Amino acid sequence: MQSTLFHRAAVGLTSLMISGMTFASDWTERSNLDLRPGVTAVSQEIQDLHTTVLWIVTVIGLLVFGLIVFSMIRHRRAKNPNPATFHEHVLLEVLWTVIPFVILIAMAVPATRVLVKLDDTAESELTVKVTGYRWKWSYEYLTYEDDNDIGVSFFSNLATPPEQYNNPVLAGGLFPYGTAKDRVGQEAPEKDHNYQLEVDNKLVIPSGQKVRFLVTSDDVIHSFWVPDFGGKKDAIPGFVNETWALVPEGKEGTYYGQCAELCGKNHAFMPIAVEVVTQAEFRDWIAEEKEKAASGPDLTPFSGLDQAMEEGEQVYASACALCHGANGEGGIGLPFAGTDFATKSEYLNEHIDVLVNGRAAMPAFKAQLTPRQIAAVVTYERNAFGNDTGDLIQPADVNDHE
Amino acid sequence: MSTAAATHDDHHDHHHAPTGLKRWLFSTNHKDIGTLYLWFSFAMFLVGGFMAMVIRAELLEPGMQFVDPEFFNQMTTVHGLVMVFGAVMPATVGLANWMIPLMIGAPDMALPRMNNWSFWILPFAFGILIFAVLMSAFGAGNPSAPNFGWTFYAPLSTKYGPASTDLFILSVHMMGISSIMGAINVVVTVFNMRAPGMTLMKMPLFVWTWLITAFLLIAVIPVLAGAVTMMLTDRHFGTSFFDAAGGGDPVLFQHVFWFFGHPEVYIMILPSFGIVSAIIPAFARKPLFGYASMVYATASIALLSFVVWAHHMFTVGMPLAGTLFFMYMTMLISVPTGVKVFNWVATMWRGSLTFELPMKWAIAFVILFTCGGLSGLMLAITPVDFQYHDTYFVVAHFHYVLVTGAIFSIFAAAYYWLPKWSGVMPSKLLGELHFWNSLISANLLFFPMHFVGLAGMPRRYADYALQFADYNFWISIGGFWFGLSQVIFLIVAIRCAMKKGEPAPAKPWEGAEGLEWEVPSPAPFHTFDTPPVIK
Numbered sequence: 039m040q041s042t043l044f045h046r047a048a049v050g051l052t053s054l055m056i057s058g059m060t061f062a063s064d065w066t067e068r069s070n071l072d073l074r075p076g077v078t079a080v081s082q083e084i085q086d087l088h089t090t091v092l093w094i095v096t097v098i099g100l101l102v103f104g105l106i107v108f109s110m111i112r113h114r115r116a117k118n119p120n121p122a123t124f125h126e127h128v129l130l131e132v133l134w135t136v137i138p139f140v141i142l143i144a145m146a147v148p149a150t151r152v153l154v155k156l157d158d159t160a161e162s163e164l165t166v167k168v169t170g171y172r173w174k175w176s177y178e179y180l181t182y183e184d185d186n187d188i189g190v191s192f193f194s195n196l197a198t199p200p201e202q203y204n205n206p207v208l209a210g211g212l213f214p215y216g217t218a219k220d221r222v223g224q225e226a227p228e229k230d231h232n233y234q235l236e237v238d239n240k241l242v243i244p245s246g247q248k249v250r251f252l253v254t255s256d257d258v259i260h261s262f263w264v265p266d267f268g269g270k271k272d273a274i275p276g277f278v279n280e281t282w283a284l285v286p287e288g289k290e291g292t293y294y295g296q297c298a299e300l301c302g303k304n305h306a307f308m309p310i311a312v313e314v315v316t317q318a319e320f321r322d323w324i325a326e327e328k329e330k331a332a333s334g335p336d337l338t339p340f341s342g343l344d345q346a347m348e349e350g351e352q353v354y355a356s357a358c359a360l361c362h363g364a365n366g367e368g369g370i371g372l373p374f375a376g377t378d379f380a381t382k383s384e385y386l387n388e389h390i391d392v393l394v395n396g397r398a399a400m401p402a403f404k405a406q407l408t409p410r411q412i413a414a415v416v417t418y419e420r421n422a423f424g425n426d427t428g429d430l431i432q433p434a435d436v437n438d439h440e
Numbered sequence: 441m442s443t444a445a446a447t448h449d450d451h452h453d454h455h456h457a458p459t460g461l462k463r464w465l466f467s468t469n470h471k472d473i474g475t476l477y478l479w480f481s482f483a484m485f486l487v488g489g490f491m492a493m494v495i496r497a498e499l500l501e502p503g504m505q506f507v508d509p510e511f512f513n514q515m516t517t518v519h520g521l522v523m524v525f526g527a528v529m530p531a532t533v534g535l536a537n538w539m540i541p542l543m544i545g546a547p548d549m550a551l552p553r554m555n556n557w558s559f560w561i562l563p564f565a566f567g568i569l570i571f572a573v574l575m576s577a578f579g580a581g582n583p584s585a586p587n588f589g590w591t592f593y594a595p596l597s598t599k600y601g602p603a604s605t606d607l608f609i610l611s612v613h614m615m616g617i618s619s620i621m622g623a624i625n626v627v628v629t630v631f632n633m634r635a636p637g638m639t640l641m642k643m644p645l646f647v648w649t650w651l652i653t654a655f656l657l658i659a660v661i662p663v664l665a666g667a668v669t670m671m672l673t674d675r676h677f678g679t680s681f682f683d684a685a686g687g688g689d690p691v692l693f694q695h696v697f698w699f700f701g702h703p704e705v706y707i708m709i710l711p712s713f714g715i716v717s718a719i720i721p722a723f724a725r726k727p728l729f730g731y732a733s734m735v736y737a738t739a740s741i742a743l744l745s746f747v748v749w750a751h752h753m754f755t756v757g758m759p760l761a762g763t764l765f766f767m768y769m770t771m772l773i774s775v776p777t778g779v780k781v782f783n784w785v786a787t788m789w790r791g792s793l794t795f796e797l798p799m800k801w802a803i804a805f806v807i808l809f810t811c812g813g814l815s816g817l818m819l820a821i822t823p824v825d826f827q828y829h830d831t832y833f834v835v836a837h838f839h840y841v842l843v844t845g846a847i848f849s850i851f852a853a854a855y856y857w858l859p860k861w862s863g864v865m866p867s868k869l870l871g872e873l874h875f876w877n878s879l880i881s882a883n884l885l886f887f888p889m890h891f892v893g894l895a896g897m898p899r900r901y902a903d904y905a906l907q908f909a910d911y912n913f914w915i916s917i918g919g920f921w922f923g924l925s926q927v928i929f930l931i932v933a934i935r936c937a938m939k940k941g942e943p944a945p946a947k948p949w950e951g952a953e954g955l956e957w958e959v960p961s962p963a964p965f966h967t968f969d970t971p972p973v974i975k
Contacts, residue, residue: 070895070907073827081827088824095814102781103807109788110803113724114795122790125727134782135775142771145821150764152823157760172600203903205503229502234905258596259690261755261830265896269826272756274691275595276684279757296905298755298830298898300589302596303510306901370510399600 074265077289077314081268083152091145098141156269159280162250164243167191170253170260170273170297171401173304173360177241180252182324190327193406195356196307197236200364202229203307234306235294238356240313244320246287253279256401258302264295264312272299285314303370304360335409337433343421346430350418353411357403358419366423371400375423386429389416394439409436465560468552470537471963475861476559477534478854482933484526484566485847489923491519491573496919499912504903511576512902513587518573520590521608524708525615526566528842531850532711533558533622536650538861540626542956542963543644545635545972550628551621558621565614572604589900591701594682594693598674605675609668616661623657626650635955637974641735644954645728646714648735652742653710656703659746664700667693691756698749706745709841710738712809712849713780716802718954719856720784723799724791725951730783737776737783744773754825763822770820774813781810796949797871801852804879805845812840815890830900833893839886851878851929859944862936863962870932877925885918 075085112118167178171193178191205226230236243249253262255273263270267283285293295310315323340346355364361371366380374380379389393412396402403412410433420427458466467473494515498506507515537555541548549555569586576585584602586592597605630651634643643651670693673679680686682693713734721728728734750758750766758766784806793799815837819825828834851874858866888911893899897908904912935941947957959967 071891073824073894074896084823084827087821088818088827091818091821091824095817099810099814102785102810105785106788106803106807109785109791110793110795113788113791113793115725115792118790118792121725121792123726124790125729125731125787127730127786130782130786131730131733131779135779138775138778142774146768146771149767149821149823153763153767154760156823156826203503205505207505226503229906231906233502234903258600259593263898265827269823270755270829274684274756276690277757294905296896296898296901300513300593300596300900302587302600303508303513305513306509306898306903 076266076268077285077293078267078283079286080152080156080283081266083155084268087148087152090148094141094145159250159282161248162282163247164249165252166241166243166249167252167254167278168241168262168273170255170257170262170301170308171406172257172302173297173308174406175241175260175262175308175310176406179324179327188324188328189331190324191331191405192239194237194239194241194311196234196309197238198230198232198234198307199227200355200359201227202233232294235296235309235311237309237311240292240311242313242315242320242323243283243285244317245285245290245314246317248282248284250280250282253281259299260297260301260308261299262295262310263298264293264310266293267295267312270298287316290314290316335433335437337409337437339432339434340414340417340430343417343428343430346414346417347421349411350414350416351422353407353415354418354422357407357411358415366419366425374419374425376425380419380423381425381427383427383429386420386431389420390431390436390439394436409433412436466556468548468556469965470541470549470552470555471861471965473549473555473559474534474536474538477530477537480559480562481527481529481531481534482930484522484530486926486930487570488519488522488527489926491515491522492919493923495519496916498902499904500916501913502904502906502909507902509902510584510587511582513589513900514573514576514585516900517586517589517592518569521569521586521612522566523842524590524704525612526562528708528846528850529619530562532650532653532708532846533619535646535711535715535850535853535857536622536626539857539956540629540647540650541633542860542959542967543647543954544630544633544638545955545968545974546629546633547966547968549625550633551625554621555625558618558625561614561618565611565618568607568611568614572607575604591697592671593697594671594674594690598671598682601671601675606672609672612668613665616665619657620661623654623661626654627658630654635968635971635974641732642974644714645717645731645734645738646711649710649714649717649738652738653707656707656710656742656745660700660703660707663696664704667696667700670696691753694753694756695750698752699746701752702749703742703745705838705841706741708846709809710742712805712846713738715849715853715856716784716805719798719802719852720787720806722856722949722952723796723802724788724793726787726791727953728783729786729789730779733779734783737779740776741773744769744776748773751820751822751825754822755829767820767822771817774817774820777813781806781813796855797866797868797875798852798856798949800875801848801855804875805848805852808840808844808848808882812837812842812845815840828893830898831893832889832897832899835899836886836889836893839889843886844882848878848882851875854929854933856949857956858933858936859948860956860959860961860963862939863944864936864939864941865944865948866932866936867941870928870935874925874928874932877928878922881918881921881925883918885915885922888915888918 073085073088075082164182165180167180169176175194176191177194179188182188204221206222253271253273254277255275257275260273261270262273271279271281291314293312297305297308361369362374363369366374379385392400393416394402394404413431413433413436416431417429420429464472464476494507498512537549572585575583583604585604586608588597588601630647670681674681674683680688682688682690684690717728717734748766748770750762751770754763819828819837855866855871892908892911895908897904944961946960955972958972
């Protein structure tokens with residue numbers, strides 16, 4: 039522990055010095071000192087505005103602090119034993135009210151101009167509905183050019199594996215959750231380059247076309263923020279906010295963002311990754327996705343309990359473990375290990391129902407998981423953590439469930 | 441810290457100057473209650489500071505090492521609540537209790553029994569809140585403490601709030617009752633208890649800033665009470681104020697909260713303006729520049745503070761016209777704030793300056809508060825705020841105005857008036873150590889937060905992407921250093937309370953002005969039984 043601290047201190051100090059000079063172009067580059075210029079025209083304008091205002095406040099600050107320091111040196115008692123007695127000066131008072139006011143107007147004019155521009159979401163070519171969930175995003179493609187019936191939607195989850203971020207040094211007390219307890223004292227795997235930023239399914243958008251985002255939430259307030267697109271917009275349950283981005287051609291690539299409004303336990307664990315592709319690539323991609331969506335869910339039965347358990351374990355880790363515990367011991371959600379609910383046959387139908395339709399704080403998963411995934415995870419929950427019912431639920435059973 | 445009747449042989453004193461536990465429990469004496477408030481706020485400062493240490497330990501390196509993200513959220517929440525409502529506000533009330541009667545030549549606060557009550561509610565209010573945290577850390581099953589941020593936005597705090605949210609609601613109600621009673625007491629005292637000849641425009645600026653603060657408190661604390669009551673009924677009585685599914689509006693919560701919350705930040709900073717306006721003239725040996733304009737600037741800030749609240753909510757999707765209005769008003773509020781800073785500089789100008797401990801803290805306040813004010817002006821520029829909002833840039837901004845602003849000024853006040861409160865001079869050596877360690881560590885702690893914020897690190901994050909790691913390491917080091925430095929002040933305060941140190945004369949600071957310096961040090965249990973004569 040100690041050696042890594044010293045190591046980090048040395049690395050930190052060096053990079054602090056270097057980062058002042060270099061200008062990182064990639065969001066995942068090491069520490070940057072300034073606001074990112076981003077890739078859109080708007081984000082560039084915001085950065086220009088930021089630079090202007092930063093210069094203005096720096097000059098004002100240096101002026102004021104300069105006067106204070108000058109006074110501290112020149113008007114200290116050793117130098118100036120007899121204080122002046124003045125305590126009023128009307129002209130001075132008027133001046134330092136009026137001059138700041140004029141400076142403010144000079145700042146307000148460009149700020150207003152950028153704000154008006156940002157507000158204009160008209161004439162977009164692609165509309166994507168962005169929905170915040172605890173703790174993931176979903177993207178639904180609504181319209182593209184003349185196509186009003188795309189029907190493509192998917193969820194986007196954090197791809198960083200929990201072993202990379204669960205590195206507890208203590209157990210119990212302040213560290214109450216089970217997943218991590220097992221890992222006390224274990225060597226942490228090396229963190230990926232895009233640690234806490236990578237997702238399983240990226241939002242894909244075309245370059246050179248205006249994309250309108252309709253931002254909303256399914257539960258609490260989240261905030262959709264890709265810094266390189268300039269600005270964030272809150273995702274509020276029951277309301278739809280609009281924002282937009284136009285990434286110029288030639289700037290294709292992946293841009294990362296993070297949720298920017300406290301949304302509960304895993305607020306820091308729901309990143310945003312946007313893949314900007316050329317319009318031709320986008321057309322191909324969307325056609326492929328449409329075809330996949332049109333073919334309906336995969337209802338091929340599992341070959342046996344083992345296959346269902348294997349798939350179920352993966353689904354459980356990404357969708358259930360955060361609330362129900364990695365070992366089914368419960369947490370925010372109810373436990374499964376050895377409970378009547380997960381072991382008695384009379385609860386089987388209810389078990390499927392809660393997953394499909396939700397109940398109280400438990401969200402409905404029919405939109406997030408395929409029938410195959412739900413079947414696999416119910417099978418897993420009834421046959422793992424010491425449970426041993428032998429129940430094998432098939433995708434068709436879930437698909438038939440209302 | 442004040443001496444009991446033992447040192448004061450006025451014949452009727454021993455009837456109503458009890459000793460021991462009863463002296464503090466039943467006290468109606470403004471000095472004793474002021475002392476209670478000050479000790480309480482310092483205890484809360486240490487408790488809230490400990491929570492900040494937990495936060496900074498977790499953020500020292502990427503990955504979750506010490507607490508789980510759920511407990512991390514509880515720490516950020518309760519740290520904010522304890523610091524705002526437990527440390528800064530009671531500290532300024534304590535200063536008001538001690539100093540306002542002494543400054544205006546009154547024998548005591550106007551409503552002494554209410555004064556006692558308003559203090560003794562507080563330990564219970566915070567007891568409830570801290571109980572929730574202790575249960576979460578050590579209780580069976582670790583039931584969650586409030587975990588929705590000190591701003592407790594709905595629906596995170598309503599439909600999705602933990603069971604302890606109800607403890608939080610009760611606790612906030614009690615803090616609010618205490619604040620309102622304290623504020624009423626200040627207003628009544630200032631309007632009715634001034635010594636003959638002490639006209640309003642002769643009052644020390646500290647009294648003025650506190651009078652205006654008291655009006656702000658009376659205006660907005662009921663709004664806070666309304667917000668938590670609406671939460672309560674949403675949670676338990678089937679209403680849907682903040683639930684869109686029932687026809688309500690989660691954004692309404694933010695409007696109600698910030699209508700309280702913005703004046704609240706001025707509630708925390710206006711008394712600081714008063715403190716610094718007392719200290720700078722004393723050590724510049726020159727009268728305060730522009731007294732009248734200081735009073736008007738304070739009043740303007742207070743009035744404007746009611747029409748800027750939505751600048752905390754630029755990203756919720758307000759109409760363009762609303763956004764522009766709040767942007768312009770927010771920019772405007774920097775004008776009277778600037779006037780105050782310029783007045784302090786003009787007070788120092790061509791004075792005969794010495795740099796005793798109170799002056800050191802006061803100058804640090806002026807410079808570092810101005811830093812926070814300037815980043816505040818940057819945040820007012822709405823299009824850029826869309827980038828800054830909810831990042832560490834905001835965290836840097838409000839810690840500059842609240843820690844190096846409000847708290848530094850409270851330390852300035854403590855070093856300035858400790859001789860009057862305790863009768864001994866605070867240790868110079870320990871005081872210097874406390875000042876320099878705090879000054880350097882606070883900047884190491886808060887300045888790099890600007891950079892991680894600009895680089896894009898959202899606030900209230902239990903874990904972060906790797907590019908933020910280097911700054912966070914240094915921020916954490918600054919945090920531990922700042923936290924430890926405050927232990928030095930604990931020693932300073934205990935030494936003064938135990939009367940260890942050089943005895944203080946009635947007026948220990950050569951250039952100090954004001955009635956408080958005309959009574960002996962320590963201030964006797966009862967002062968100004970006969971009103972002083974005001975020139």
